[in-house]
Amino acid sequence: MDGDGVPNGEDDFPRDPEFAGDLDGDGIPDVNDPDGDGDGIPDVNDPDLDNDGVPNEEDAFPRDPGESKDSDGDGVGDNADDFPNDSGFEGFGWGWGSGFAGSGCGWGRHSERRG
């Protein structure tokens, strides 16, 4: 964790709090990338910044291709939200919980390497 609020498993630049993502994987962090999704359309003119097919104005997460809706408006996208229609259940912690831990990204690897 670099304290930018993005879990290391989802953070392409876990050591740099200012650079939290590289959507198109070209090595240029989204914040510095004039074309964040690499579709050839500069972000300033791009009607769909994450290229997930949902126009920015309808996209609750315009820079997250994995999320486009937040039905209960709690800030957790429907796909990651255990209770997409009821924000009450996860007021305590962002709701990464089950989905993130279950996918096993990142956390386990460090301990394995040590042994």
Ligand SMILES: [Ca+2]
């Ligand atoms: Ca990039």
Ligand SMILES: [Ca+2]
């Ligand atoms: Ca683009």
Ligand SMILES: [Ca+2]
């Ligand atoms: Ca979109």
Ligand SMILES: [Ca+2]
């Ligand atoms: Ca939600």
